[in-house]
Amino acid sequence: MKQERKWMYYIGLAVCAAIWGANFGVSRKGMETFDPELFAFLRFSLALPFFFLILKLKEGRIGLPFKMVPRLALMGLFGITGLEIMVMYSIKYTTLANASLLNVAPWPIFAALFGPFFLRERITSRLAIGGIAAMVGVCFIILGGGAGLDVSSDNMVGNVLAFAVSIIGALFNLACMPLMRQYSPLFVSTWYTVFGVAFMLPLTIPSWGKVDWSALGGDEYTAIAFNVLVCTVFAITAWNASMLRIGATRANFFRYLVPAFAVAAGYLFFDESISAWQLAGGVFMAAGLAWISMERGDGTTILQKPV
Template sequence: MNKKWLNYGGLVLIAVVWGANFGISRLAMESFNPVVFSFLRFGLAIPFFFLILKLTEGSVGIPWRIVPKLALIGLLGITLLEIMVMYSIKYTTLANSSLLNVAPWPIFVALFAPLFTRESITMRLVVGGSISIVGVCLVILGGGEGFTLSSENMLGNAMAFGVSIIGSLYNLSSISLMKQYSALRVSTWTIAFGSLFMLPLTFGAWGQTDWSALNTGHYLSIVYNVLICTVLAFVVWNACMFKVGATRSNFFRYAVPAAAVVAGYLMFGEKIALLQMCGAGCMAAGLIWISIERKRREEPVVPVTKTGGQMI
């Protein structure tokens, strides 16, 4: 099979994984403090990342000179981003949060991309992205909640919109480092730093969880979040994003709401409206249109595991 389609398939797979996690995490939030659950997701993933990195690349170190950059990426892209996602859901409707989080993200990636990469915006990308945006709006707004601009939702709306901006910068800053280091090495260290910064925010929150009341489903939700949504997802997404390009790959995030709608149907018996099915069709058409564009040939970039400078 053409490697290009393997990369696109990887992006779709991870979007589905993240979309399904909306339902799984909703179940978990009935018992867990949101910040504690997020820390468990990323903190427990760290040993797996370092083990895989050691086994596949032979070392885990990074030069001291890039530590500040990786720490900043981890602080913004893991700690701050995840907290804003949680509280945007808390202070606005799920429809508002989903729409303002997902829809603008690829647009900001396209706008900021020239600052980090040599990617250009093509007419096919514009057309396909526009069709996908219409599709994601239909999927989210076709549900029962709809979109509301009520004043009581403004804080959550602003935070959800901010997630798109921070997330796009996180993607682009990560992909710039992947020109020197592997996607796995970048993911490992950004998540390690992000978890470290998140730890103090959990102080005082651990007691809010009734650990004795947790059942098998709660522990399986943690396993899914750690191994599938974090370890597998971050490695596959970043590797595919590096091959496909940040701008093009981030439009595949539009598959997340569609997967979330299906998860709601399977887990909570939520109805799928005709408008949502039409939206899913629009998204698929837009993403396929983007996928069949032949990417401009660039000089190959080989990620390295070491560069000059002392390693940690």
């Protein structure tokens, strides 16, 4: 991979992290109106027409081989239905600091640990050093804020869910990689979303009647539009395409940028303060991710052409 093209994929990962960082606050706002299951369902079901349109325009095909149905259905069940509902409930039942730390910090570690079972990705000394520096940075950023880490019993359910998200999410990313080397990230993302939405629909039945649809205003529609178009259609497509080229282990360390961008958004738009610990964390994180990015090669197997 040419160095200049490699940097383009790293920038793509950083942009996705910025979007998802901003979405922590947007999602919590949305759940003041919608149950977590319904909010997640609206996000992914409304994204599906855009996925199919882009897939048709870009690749000229949308059909799914029957042999791939069981595998993609399983991925949709765990990676969309289960994972996204767990994310929503973790945000609802614990603090944003806890959710962002426990969702994000362990995820790349589990991806590195489980990687050899799915892929032939090497864990190099550069990756280990850069990953440790980035992890220290993200802990400084989250714990250095005013909220800090709250391990009280009131937040235990949300904390457990947030930690489980990091395990399931890492396994989901790794399971996607072999398929994305056969087909394309966009094709795989579209079809596992179809199955995820189908499994999620029955869970939303009790939630539809709780919403006063006629009273929805600009805030609610903005939250839905941001989740559908930016967080889902754009960010999932860009993340999977970049992860395919960079490698799952390296790409997942860029998730550490998510809470950093959440803090930056709070400072820019909500007049929240930034502490010296958070600034130091930003330096550690930037240094660690830059160190990972400068490694020659990507540590992955040779990619197959899409079929």
